[in-house]
Amino acid sequence: xxxxxxxxxHTGLMDWLTTVDHKKIGILYLIAGGFFFLIGGxxxxxxxxxxxxxxxxxxxxxxxxxxxxxxxxxxIFLAAMPVIFALMNAIVPLQxxxxxxxxxxxxxxxxxxFFFGGLLLNxxxxxxxxxxxxxxxxxxxxxxxxxxxxxxxxxxxxxQIAGIGTLIxxxxxxxxxxxxRAPGMSFMRMPMFTWTAFITSALILFxxxxxxxxxxxxxxxxxxxxxxxxxxxxxxxxxxxxIFWIFGHPEVYILILPAFGVISEVISTxxxxxxxxxxxxxxxxxxxxxxxxxxxxxxxxxxGLGPVANALFSIATxxxxxxxxxxxxxxxxxxxxxxxxxxxxxxxxxGFVPTFVMGGVxxxxxxxxxxxxxxxxxxxxVAHFHxxxxxxxxxxLFAGLHYWWPKMFGRALNEFIGKLTFxxxxxxxxxxxxxxxxxxxxxxxxxxxTYLDGLxxxxxxxxxxxxxxxxxxxxxxxxxxxxxxxxxxxNAGNDPWEDGRTLEWSIPSxxxxxxxxxxxxxRGYDALWKExxxxxxxxxxxxxxxxxxxxxxxxxxxxxxxxxxxxxxxFLYAKNDWNNAFVSNIFGNHIVAGLGxxxxxxxMVVRSLKDDHGFHIEPEEITGKGVKA
Amino acid sequence: MSAHSHLDGKLPHEPERATLxxxxxxxxxxxxxxxxxxxxxTLFSAFLALRDQVGDGNPTSxxxxxxxxxxxxxxxxxxxxxxSVFAIQAMHRGQVKAMQNWLIVTVVLGLxxxxxxxxxxxxxxxxxxxxxxxxxxxxxxxxxxxxxAHVALGVVWISLLIGQVYRKGLTVVTAPxxxxxxxxWHFIDVVWVFIFTVVYLMGKVG
Amino acid sequence: MxxxxxxxxxxxxxHKHEGPKKHIIAYVFSMLLTLVAFATVIGGEINxxxxxxxxxxxxxxxxxxxxxxxxxxxxxxxxxxxxxxxTGVFVVFTIVIMAEFWTWW
Numbered sequence: 001x002x003x004x005x006x007x008x009x010h011t012g013l014m015d016w017l018t019t020v021d022h023k024k025i026g027i028l029y030l031i032a033g034g035f036f037f038l039i040g041g042x043x044x045x046x047x048x049x050x051x052x053x054x055x056x057x058x059x060x061x062x063x064x065x066x067x068x069x070x071x072x073x074x075x076i077f078l079a080a081m082p083v084i085f086a087l088m089n090a091i092v093p094l095q096x097x098x099x100x101x102x103x104x105x106x107x108x109x110x111x112x113x114f115f116f117g118g119l120l121l122n123x124x125x126x127x128x129x130x131x132x133x134x135x136x137x138x139x140x141x142x143x144x145x146x147x148x149x150x151x152x153x154x155x156x157x158x159x160q161i162a163g164i165g166t167l168i169x170x171x172x173x174x175x176x177x178x179x180x181r182a183p184g185m186s187f188m189r190m191p192m193f194t195w196t197a198f199i200t201s202a203l204i205l206f207x208x209x210x211x212x213x214x215x216x217x218x219x220x221x222x223x224x225x226x227x228x229x230x231x232x233x234x235x236x237x238x239x240x241x242x243i244f245w246i247f248g249h250p251e252v253y254i255l256i257l258p259a260f261g262v263i264s265e266v267i268s269t270x271x272x273x274x275x276x277x278x279x280x281x282x283x284x285x286x287x288x289x290x291x292x293x294x295x296x297x298x299x300x301x302x303x304g305l306g307p308v309a310n311a312l313f314s315i316a317t318x319x320x321x322x323x324x325x326x327x328x329x330x331x332x333x334x335x336x337x338x339x340x341x342x343x344x345x346x347x348x349x350x351g352f353v354p355t356f357v358m359g360g361v362x363x364x365x366x367x368x369x370x371x372x373x374x375x376x377x378x379x380x381x382v383a384h385f386h387x388x389x390x391x392x393x394x395x396x397l398f399a400g401l402h403y404w405w406p407k408m409f410g411r412a413l414n415e416f417i418g419k420l421t422f423x424x425x426x427x428x429x430x431x432x433x434x435x436x437x438x439x440x441x442x443x444x445x446x447x448x449x450t451y452l453d454g455l456x457x458x459x460x461x462x463x464x465x466x467x468x469x470x471x472x473x474x475x476x477x478x479x480x481x482x483x484x485x486x487x488x489x490x491n492a493g494n495d496p497w498e499d500g501r502t503l504e505w506s507i508p509s510x511x512x513x514x515x516x517x518x519x520x521x522x523r524g525y526d527a528l529w530k531e532x533x534x535x536x537x538x539x540x541x542x543x544x545x546x547x548x549x550x551x552x553x554x555x556x557x558x559x560x561x562x563x564x565x566x567x568x569x570x571f572l573y574a575k576n577d578w579n580n581a582f583v584s585n586i587f588g589n590h591i592v593a594g595l596g597x598x599x600x601x602x603x604m605v606v607r608s609l610k611d612d613h614g615f616h617i618e619p620e621e622i623t624g625k626g627v628k629a
Numbered sequence: 630m631s632a633h634s635h636l637d638g639k640l641p642h643e644p645e646r647a648t649l650x651x652x653x654x655x656x657x658x659x660x661x662x663x664x665x666x667x668x669x670x671t672l673f674s675a676f677l678a679l680r681d682q683v684g685d686g687n688p689t690s691x692x693x694x695x696x697x698x699x700x701x702x703x704x705x706x707x708x709x710x711x712x713s714v715f716a717i718q719a720m721h722r723g724q725v726k727a728m729q730n731w732l733i734v735t736v737v738l739g740l741x742x743x744x745x746x747x748x749x750x751x752x753x754x755x756x757x758x759x760x761x762x763x764x765x766x767x768x769x770x771x772x773x774x775x776x777x778a779h780v781a782l783g784v785v786w787i788s789l790l791i792g793q794v795y796r797k798g799l800t801v802v803t804a805p806x807x808x809x810x811x812x813x814w815h816f817i818d819v820v821w822v823f824i825f826t827v828v829y830l831m832g833k834v835g
Numbered sequence: 836m837x838x839x840x841x842x843x844x845x846x847x848x849x850h851k852h853e854g855p856k857k858h859i860i861a862y863v864f865s866m867l868l869t870l871v872a873f874a875t876v877i878g879g880e881i882n883x884x885x886x887x888x889x890x891x892x893x894x895x896x897x898x899x900x901x902x903x904x905x906x907x908x909x910x911x912x913x914x915x916x917x918x919x920x921x922t923g924v925f926v927v928f929t930i931v932i933m934a935e936f937w938t939w940w
Contacts, residue, residue: 102653167664175657178915179649205660205919206926209668217675217771226760226767227682228675234682234764242933243671246926293926297937305937609793611802656915663919670927674934700873707869711862714905715855815906819898825869826894830876834886 010553018553020104023511025111026089027408030401032115033082038475039122040074043067045472048432052465054453061449065132066151068447070122072135073155076251077162078118080393084258085111085169087400088197090408092173094504094511095191097182097520097527102175103168104551105607110169112561117162120568124154131155134447136248137218139229139240144222150572156219157568163208163215164564170204173197182503183542184522188282191502191526192268192275193400195282196261199289200254206293207250214243223571238303245296253292255389257285259396260327263349266399267331269499270346271338274526277330284323291320301372310369317367324360328353343497344418348399351426355395359387362437377447380440386433398425398478405485406492410510417481421474428470435460435467494538501529506539514548517622545623547616554612560603567596640723644804651805658809662816669820672772673827680832682764688756690765690832695749699829702745703821706780709738710818717811725799728807732791735814739784746777769828776824779817786810861904868893 010018019025047067050058059067093101101107124130129150133142142152177198181190190198218240220226227233229240268275275281297305297313331353340346362384366372375381398421406412439460444451451457492509500506506528507516518541524530531539570593578584586592641647645655683689716731750770760770787810794803872893875886903909908917 103657106657171657171660171664174660175653179653179656202922205664206667206922209664210671210926210930213668213671213675220767220771224760226771227762227764228679228767228771230764233761233767234679234684235767236678236682236764236938239675239678239934239938242930242937243675246671246930246933293929297933304940306940309937605789608789608806611797659916660919663923666920666923667926667930670923670930673927674930677931678934678938696873696877700869703869704866707862707865710901710905711858714858718855718858812906815901819901822894822897822901826872826890830872830890831887833876834883 014555015553017558018108018555020108020551020553020557021513022089022093022101022104022107023408023513025107026086026091028111028115029082029086029089030408032111032118033079033086036074036078036082036118036122040071040079041472041475043071043074045468047071048465048468050450051461053462054451054455054458056450062132064449065134065447066130069131069134069137069151069155070125073121073131073159074118075389076135076255077159077166078114078121080255080389080397081166082114082118083397083401084200084255084393085114085166087193087258087262087397087404088173088200091404091504092194092197093176093180094407094507094515095194095502096177096180096185097503097516097522098176098180099515099519099548100180100551101172102180103172105554105557105612106168106172108554109557109560110165110172112557113165113564114162114169115165116561116565117158117160117165117568119158120161120565121154121158124151124158127154129154136241136244138244139218139221139237140231142218143229144225145230145232150576152218153222153572156215156222157572160212160215160219161561161564161568163211165561166204167208167212170201170208173201174205177201182516182519182522185527188279189522189525189527191261192264192278192281192285193258193261195285196257196264199285200257203250203254203257203289203292207247207254210243211247211251214240214247217243219571223574238300241300241303242296245299246293249296249299250289250292252388253288255393256396257288259352259393259400260285262396262400262403263331263352264334265502266345266349266403267334268526269403269497269501270341270343270349271335272341272499273334273338274501274529275330276333276336277326278525280326281330284326287323288320291316291323295320298367298369298372301369302376314367314369318364321360321364328357328360341499343402344413344415344422345399345402347419347422348395348402351422352392352395352399355387355391355426355429359384359391362387375440377445378440379436379444379446382446383433383436383440386436390429390433395426395429398422403497404504406496406509407504408510409485410490410492411485411488412492412496413481413485417477417484421477421481423474424470424477425474428467428472428474431467431470432464433467435463439464495528501526503527503539506531514550514617514622517548518545519543545619547618548622549614549616551614552612554607556603556607560600563596563599563601563603565596566599567593570594570596640799640801640804643721644799644801645720645808647801647804651801654805654809655812658812662812665816669772669775669823672768672775673823676768676772676828679764679768680828684763684765687762687766688753688758690828691835693753693756693758694829694833695752696829696833698745698749699825702742702749703825705738705742705745706818706821709735709742710815712738713811713814717808720799720804720807723799725794728799729791729794732787732807736784736787736791739780739787739814743777743780743784746773746780773824773828776817776820779820783810783814783817787814858904861900865897865900868897 016024016028046059047064050056050064089101089107093099121131127150131137131151131154133147133152133155137152137155140146177190177194217226217228221228221230221235227235229235229237231237264275264281295313295317297309298317301310301313335350342350362380366375366381366384402413402418439457442456444457494508495505496509497505503520503522504511506520520527520539521542528539570587570590573587574590574593576587578587645651680690712731712734716728716735719727719731758766760767790803790807790810794807797803872890875881875889902920907913908920
């Protein structure tokens with residue numbers, strides 16, 4: 001049974017480049033996502049500096065367009081989604097009692113393709129041609145006729161590559177959750193965060209292919225003179241809007257559902273109560289996911305689809321308020337009568353609830369199609385989606401990070417700095433975006449570079465800018481917290497919050513490479529809490545201690561992503577005017593692009609031909625770390 | 630790890646599902662095909678939206694499409710789907726040689742289909758139906774070309790698998806790969822059914 | 836990971852190896868459907884929307900043969916594959932409605 005396959009185990013940088021361990025990949029996602037979050041945040045601050053007074057000339061109009069495009073694109077695709085994937089990687093396998101994800105290799109590939117796609121997109125700053133058609137990249141603004149620079153090409157290719165990573169990551173989590181649950185962990189015993197990770201992965205699976213096609217069509221239009229969106233050639237610009245939002249609206253729920261999951265876990269733990277209405281929570285999550293595919297045209301009310309379409313999408317959108325409302329009430333009822341502890345994680349979670357309600361209410365306002373003609377493209381919309389994405393998702397992510405930090409790193413974050421982070425970020429957030437509702441209602445259009453004096457916009461824009469800097473301060477506090485915590489000894493116990501309810505708190509912090517020395521036997525919802533209530537010390541094992549099979553590390557995912565990165569450059573600069581004839585030749589004839597794709601495909605072939613026997617961790621090594629036999 | 634159970638000379642009845650890795654692979658591929666459904670669905674939709682945008686003086690779908698070629702391509706691809714079923718059946722019976730032979734037939738039919746498609750595309754470009762001629766032509770070549778690229782990838786993939794099984798034999802590691810490649814081939818066939826129906830036949834009707 | 840594999844071996848009962856007969860019948864059926872589809876179009880002279888509906892129905896029947904019989908979707912243990920494919924089909928359905936009704940007006 002247990003063949004001792006010798007396997008090269010790397011250390012240092014090579015360990016991180018070749019790792020297939022979901023916990024390490026989670027940390028990689030966190031670092032990369034955090035890095036892009038800082039870039040996107042910096043762009044946001046520059047936007048706010050430009051807008052702090054009327055007729056400001058801090059950045060030029062062109063630069064402003066680039067900043068707002070890259071801010072949106074970076075925050076959605078390169079900051080929010082990776083940090084969600086960081087938490088999913090770090091926690092979901094632990095919550096279902098699995099030793100690993102279903103496809104460790106694919107998991108690593110998903111991270112590296114996301115990372116190199118994001119890198120390609122951001123290298124546009126260094127190349128000097130930055131995407132500037134907004135994160136939605138509407139045609140004809142983004143078409144080759146009106147956007148002759150390479151900026152949008154960077155957008156198209158960067159997102160295409162990053163999107164591949166996200167898609168395979170989604171499939172990985174679906175299969176992990178369906179196939180790898182521990183004995184006794186039925187679907188209706190799964191922790192809420194795992195449920196939301198499951199539905200989010202499903203949304204990724206069915207929404208991202210639409211984006212892929214949209215980006216391919218735009219790329220063909222720009223690079224190969226196709227006519228999908230070229231009106232002169234019979235193309236249709238509304239088609240891009242449809243395809244983008246058929247992807248784009250599920251994307252919004254891809255972002256928010258995991259935050260719902262985090263909030264459910266944190267509130268339940270720190271209220272020392274079972275999550276109120278668990279099955280209705282599951283139902284609401286599934287329903288939100290389902291409805292998410294039928295509301296895309298509410299982004300397009302002013303396009304002129306006609307009263308029938310607008311009415312349909314209006315009603316479908318308002319319907320989503322029902323399952324969301326169920327969730328809000330469930331969280332409140334979970335806290336009701338609980339012995340609540342306001343740790344920094346729980347502060348973020350409690351702060352989330354009213355903030356998200358405000359974002360939801362403006363959402364219902366926007367869903368009323370006739371009223372939307374007034375709100376459309378004004379700062380009201382900007383306020384709305386920042387309330388749901390920052391006030392919803394980002395607060396949720398902060399809650400999750402403070403909550404699971406000990407499980408990820410073995411050290412709990414400093415509580416005092418954590419609370420400081422919460423209050424500065426929370427107050428800064430509301431200062432920034434609350435006033436923007438009124439700016440919008442007064443008629444300030446979104447995406448404008450500057451505004452005239454005497455329109456009544458001045459004070460509120462100043463407040464908004466001050467708030468943005470407070471949010472920046474909150475982020476700096478968080479970074480300080482990370483540094484301070486990293487200097488502390490690794491002393492977090494299995495269950496550092498003492499009220500842990502789910503399986504991840506039954507194992508050491510940070511989790512060992514194999515997660516569970518013995519696969520646990522799950523006997524109910526809130527598996528660990530049930531054992532605690534029955535007076536048991538931890539989980540009962542479902543199997544004897546034996547050698548544990550582990551997948552081998554591999555550099556191939558990294559190389560495959562580098563290949564795609566090179567191919568992206570090849571396509572980008574195929575029509576560039578190079579001074580050098582040789583360079584011009586290899587780019588113009590798609591030799592560089594072909595080489596990049598050849599690297600990727602070659603690595604795929606190597607992966608298929610070379611069997612991965614993995615290696616075993618022997619029982620002596622496991623029991624040496626103190627596991628009850 | 631039961632990855633070495635082939636050493637005792639007997640494969641389980643469904644070797645593709647004998648290990649957790651195998652079951653993960655099959656389920657993951659099913660879900661991937663769900664995503665591919667949306668991918669092709671979006672391409673079809675773009676084509677449906679743009680298929681009347683032919684432009685002045687360019688050949689319309691009625692003038693362009695030759696149903697004889699399409700019919701031959703359809704018969705070839707449907708037959709290859711049947712031969713891949715036979716390959717998987719042979720695998721379930723443990724007849725490695727027969728499985729490889731059926732896979733080779735599948736690959737040859739796939740190549741024939743590709744040859745026909747290339748020939749058809751060259752004909753069309755000669756008749757003034759080029760990639761950048763109109764929105765109709767762009768969406769046509771993108772949709773049918775995406776399918777063709779899938780066929781080409783499938784041909785390379787199955788060829789490599791034949792070689793791999795030749796070297797390593799049929800094991801619980803290689804069996805899921807062959808099974809999944811078979812699923813992929815059927816899916817390509819399903820997409821083609823909609824291409825010949827929606828693109829060619831409906832295009833001919835007008 | 837390996838430990839999961841041990842307790843979920845195939846059930847002991849021996850599966851009957853299904854012969855090629857069923858699949859050849861399915862193949863003949865799909866050939867017939869193809870033939871009818873092409874014949875309808877070549878024969879022409881019928882109402883266009885009627886032909887469209889007929890063609891779509893025949894395509895769906897072909898898909899049922901392919902996915903149900905040849906991809907074993909009708910067999911047991913295919914709950915998640917069916918859910919996956921049907922969700923994809925549902926999404927495609929909405930996208931097709933978009934393309935047909937809401938791109939030109």
